[in-house]
Amino acid sequence: MTTSLFLVQLINGLQYGLLLFLIASGLTLVFGVMGILNLAHGSMYMVGAYLVWYFFEHTGSFGLSALISAVIALLVGVFMERTLIRQLYRRNHLDQVLLTIGMIFVFNALQSILWGNDPLGVAVPPSLSGAIPMTDVLEYPIYRIFVALLCVLIAGVMYFMINKTRLGMLIRAGESNREMVECLGIDIRKLYTIVFAIGVMLAAVAGVAAAPMSSIVPGMGEHILITCFVVVVIGGMGSIKGAFVAALLVGLVDTFASVMVPQLSSMMIYILMAFILLIKPQGLFSS
Amino acid sequence: MIKPNTLRTAVLAGLTSLALGQTAVANTQAPIKVGIMLPFSGVYGALGDATRNGMKMALQEKASELHGRKIEYIEIDTEARPERAPEISSSLLNNSKADFIVGPVHSGVAMGMMKVLRGKDTVMIVPNAGAGPVTGPLCAPNVFRTSFSSWQPSYPMGKVALDKGYKKVVTMSWNYGMGKESLDAFEESFTAGGGEILKKILVPFPKTEFQAYLSEIASIEPDAVFVFFAGGGAVKFIKDYDALGLSGKIPLLGSGFLTEGTLEAQGKAAEGVMTTLHYADSLDNEINNRFRASYKEQFGKASDIYAVQGYDTGLMIASAINRLGGDIEDQQALIKALEETRVNSPRGEFTFSAAHNPVQNIYLRTVENGENKVIEVAAPALADPARGCKL
Amino acid sequence: MFFNTRTERIFIWVFFPLALLLPLFLAENTFFVSKLTSVMIFALFVMSLDYLVGRCGLITLGHAMFYGLGGYLFWMIAPEYEAVNFWVYTFYICMIAAAVALVIGFLVLRTSGIYMIMITLAFAQMAFYFFSDSIDFGGTDGLFIYVKPETSIFGLSFFDLDNPTHFYYLCLLSLFNTLIFFRLLIRSRFGRVVDAIHENPGRTTALGYNIFLFRLMSYVIASALGAYAGYLFTLQYGFVNPSMLAWTTSGSALVMSILGGMGSIYGAILGTFVYEGLHFSLEHLTEHWMLFMGILIITMVMVFKNGIAGYLEKLLEKRA
Numbered sequence: 001m002t003t004s005l006f007l008v009q010l011i012n013g014l015q016y017g018l019l020l021f022l023i024a025s026g027l028t029l030v031f032g033v034m035g036i037l038n039l040a041h042g043s044m045y046m047v048g049a050y051l052v053w054y055f056f057e058h059t060g061s062f063g064l065s066a067l068i069s070a071v072i073a074l075l076v077g078v079f080m081e082r083t084l085i086r087q088l089y090r091r092n093h094l095d096q097v098l099l100t101i102g103m104i105f106v107f108n109a110l111q112s113i114l115w116g117n118d119p120l121g122v123a124v125p126p127s128l129s130g131a132i133p134m135t136d137v138l139e140y141p142i143y144r145i146f147v148a149l150l151c152v153l154i155a156g157v158m159y160f161m162i163n164k165t166r167l168g169m170l171i172r173a174g175e176s177n178r179e180m181v182e183c184l185g186i187d188i189r190k191l192y193t194i195v196f197a198i199g200v201m202l203a204a205v206a207g208v209a210a211a212p213m214s215s216i217v218p219g220m221g222e223h224i225l226i227t228c229f230v231v232v233v234i235g236g237m238g239s240i241k242g243a244f245v246a247a248l249l250v251g252l253v254d255t256f257a258s259v260m261v262p263q264l265s266s267m268m269i270y271i272l273m274a275f276i277l278l279i280k281p282q283g284l285f286s287s
Numbered sequence: 288m289i290k291p292n293t294l295r296t297a298v299l300a301g302l303t304s305l306a307l308g309q310t311a312v313a314n315t316q317a318p319i320k321v322g323i324m325l326p327f328s329g330v331y332g333a334l335g336d337a338t339r340n341g342m343k344m345a346l347q348e349k350a351s352e353l354h355g356r357k358i359e360y361i362e363i364d365t366e367a368r369p370e371r372a373p374e375i376s377s378s379l380l381n382n383s384k385a386d387f388i389v390g391p392v393h394s395g396v397a398m399g400m401m402k403v404l405r406g407k408d409t410v411m412i413v414p415n416a417g418a419g420p421v422t423g424p425l426c427a428p429n430v431f432r433t434s435f436s437s438w439q440p441s442y443p444m445g446k447v448a449l450d451k452g453y454k455k456v457v458t459m460s461w462n463y464g465m466g467k468e469s470l471d472a473f474e475e476s477f478t479a480g481g482g483e484i485l486k487k488i489l490v491p492f493p494k495t496e497f498q499a500y501l502s503e504i505a506s507i508e509p510d511a512v513f514v515f516f517a518g519g520g521a522v523k524f525i526k527d528y529d530a531l532g533l534s535g536k537i538p539l540l541g542s543g544f545l546t547e548g549t550l551e552a553q554g555k556a557a558e559g560v561m562t563t564l565h566y567a568d569s570l571d572n573e574i575n576n577r578f579r580a581s582y583k584e585q586f587g588k589a590s591d592i593y594a595v596q597g598y599d600t601g602l603m604i605a606s607a608i609n610r611l612g613g614d615i616e617d618q619q620a621l622i623k624a625l626e627e628t629r630v631n632s633p634r635g636e637f638t639f640s641a642a643h644n645p646v647q648n649i650y651l652r653t654v655e656n657g658e659n660k661v662i663e664v665a666a667p668a669l670a671d672p673a674r675g676c677k678l
Numbered sequence: 679m680f681f682n683t684r685t686e687r688i689f690i691w692v693f694f695p696l697a698l699l700l701p702l703f704l705a706e707n708t709f710f711v712s713k714l715t716s717v718m719i720f721a722l723f724v725m726s727l728d729y730l731v732g733r734c735g736l737i738t739l740g741h742a743m744f745y746g747l748g749g750y751l752f753w754m755i756a757p758e759y760e761a762v763n764f765w766v767y768t769f770y771i772c773m774i775a776a777a778v779a780l781v782i783g784f785l786v787l788r789t790s791g792i793y794m795i796m797i798t799l800a801f802a803q804m805a806f807y808f809f810s811d812s813i814d815f816g817g818t819d820g821l822f823i824y825v826k827p828e829t830s831i832f833g834l835s836f837f838d839l840d841n842p843t844h845f846y847y848l849c850l851l852s853l854f855n856t857l858i859f860f861r862l863l864i865r866s867r868f869g870r871v872v873d874a875i876h877e878n879p880g881r882t883t884a885l886g887y888n889i890f891l892f893r894l895m896s897y898v899i900a901s902a903l904g905a906y907a908g909y910l911f912t913l914q915y916g917f918v919n920p921s922m923l924a925w926t927t928s929g930s931a932l933v934m935s936i937l938g939g940m941g942s943i944y945g946a947i948l949g950t951f952v953y954e955g956l957h958f959s960l961e962h963l964t965e966h967w968m969l970f971m972g973i974l975i976i977t978m979v980m981v982f983k984n985g986i987a988g989y990l991e992k993l994l995e996k997r998a
Contacts (some may be wrong), residue, residue: 010965031978084976084980087980094737094940095936098937101929102972102976105971106976107972109966110967113966117779123873229796233792237793269801270799270801270804271804273797277797278788278797281788281789281790282789
């Protein structure tokens, strides 16, 4: 592999990893704070992509559509938490698994009814189109660099929020001792609603960001869900920092495996996960 | 056993029809049952929808030629899950007693159906799945295909590539049956004419992260790239190919599914992509024009290859019923009628090979202004070699 | 008493006699016999998972690996055009699957909880891609089994596997035996230790038990039975496909097991029949069966605290 190709693949891996982080961050946040295993997380990624497509068709503005989609996702998150998730805090993880699988069915059906099964696409917004030449053949699209930077920005904001703000303090407190937070007179139910809704919104935002560079198809959520879980588990469930490191690791390993050991590339991220869990059974950054 | 009552009715009906100079007792018979095994959810959902729409449209149009026999549909969502295929086939065969079983889209599901339906008292018609064995080593008298074998659309592209002066090519597809068979077919004709395959890239299905592979292709700098992708994967592939700057620099060739039912989502990125397929939207013949107009009118969206294949399946069933005067009870006669069908398809008239696969034109097309424009017939009346079929 | 609860006794006395007689009424319709057969096969698979998840507390999302392995193993070790003995090959397949489970169990059981879910998934995905990428194993198109085994014991043959009704009874017998087997296992000293480990691993270790060994044994037993279910599934239609190993197969089995009532063993039969029954009726009713399926699943989680078995127990045990 030449140096220039190596660098290009490095960028590819990082960019894929950053997008994975964006999708996985909501999953790990919700699990870390609330102990809820939300299998419908991938569905929200799909919903985000479909929503932005739908509003883009109607408004013609990508930015506006992205904003509307994020707000809708937030509301859907609040609704899901208030009506269903809330009932299950005191039940075991497996009931949550069953509930969220039921939700996957519902979301898939709604997608099929509302938007049909044809593959859809959203054009890259004009202000972010264009590309930077890399080699004599290869270019790197500006939109993808923008998305990568956006992911870094969101990671930074999350880090700041959790470590420096009052909400973050409550989240950290709720993680370690739920009763204590309640005793301090803080409405933990409200906190949970907010966290869950943010988690859902993060998945949807990832779907929105991915929409212009991928295809919007039924089942896109389930496929990404598994990869997300790999990321979250490698990083250590509930650890945002872990998810960030693991996402980059998975992105890089997947990218380099694709070209260097193609026979094993389908299994590579699973081999990676099994390997890491055998050495560190709680993931890299378990709390 | 025929109960006395039924017998009397039949005799009466026979006499009446004789008296009226009609040909059959068809009017009093039960509806013809058509079992549909297609995916209506998930990744392949759009293909299932289009196929079903097309088929129903054809049978609707030909309703007057069915000798009074009504069609009853039994539709089951295969979810494109091969392990469910034998059970659903058995349900349609033994429970619903379907006369025709139409399906599927997915090759793995086709194999599961074959296991149960080969040689049984029903006719299986494959409206999409290209799996070679269906009309190859596993071919059977009661199994027909109205679409293509995966060999068919890709084989002619080898010659086209050589004619364009491409000598060194990279091929790429998902690592699954249809993809591998397509790449092999291209390679067969391409290397026979002196071309060289620099690299064959098989991407794990259903992965759509193509960037790493495309970066590698860019560093190899082949004369051209030949790929098989379909549906959502095709959209993503074309977008990535364009976004990474490869389009316009390294010509992209493909099996026609790359740009079928996906052009709208691919947008400008698909311009100039060259593919071979047994159909093109822009084929200018009367049947195709009428088909496209009335499909659009009925279903509110543009038709695609999957709709055409469904439509042809409907035409084929209708034509056989018509030729037999509505009486399809004799399986031998039905199979013979189906074999002799000349389908007046929107893709141009086609017939069936001994292995029950279409003998059809393969067109070379290129994407222009968001439409697949026909350049020429890449291979006229091409028949699948049907390797291993003893029919 | 042999069975734990009144509900279980009632269920077994209703289900098995009914299942025994059913083919007599369905002689006309071979499909329903076949359909019930495949549901029973899957129920057997779910039961083996239910033991792992509900009784041992070992949640796996990789159980389908053994289901698929049961099918592929038969294709690998049996000659293609020669009928082999069913019982002998049952033994072979269960033993090989157990050996595989021993190795994988040794690795995965070092983790727990969600990490174990994911590491089992990792191994299952590797197996999935191994079979679906490989041309030798038919790739994504799968494989056909052309000759079914014969079932003689000392020259006496009871079942003809090509006869759907015979196959039905073979599967019913297998299901019944598996249920009894698990009941015996749970009542045995081994089972009591496993229960104790589930309740309180720390204390059980303190009592001097090697909990890793007990978990490993349970994992091996459940995996071998999972492979047996996959073997039966393969024999039913003579078709093996990598989708048997897909994570969605593990996922649906888990859903059925939770739905039936975790750890109740007989709940696996309830869960599988209810899920498959709903799926079958809904998909024949509407193309949007997923919507109704989803809503029903959500409703059932909300209503049943401990699955269907738990709900029935609440209704039936009050008077006791």
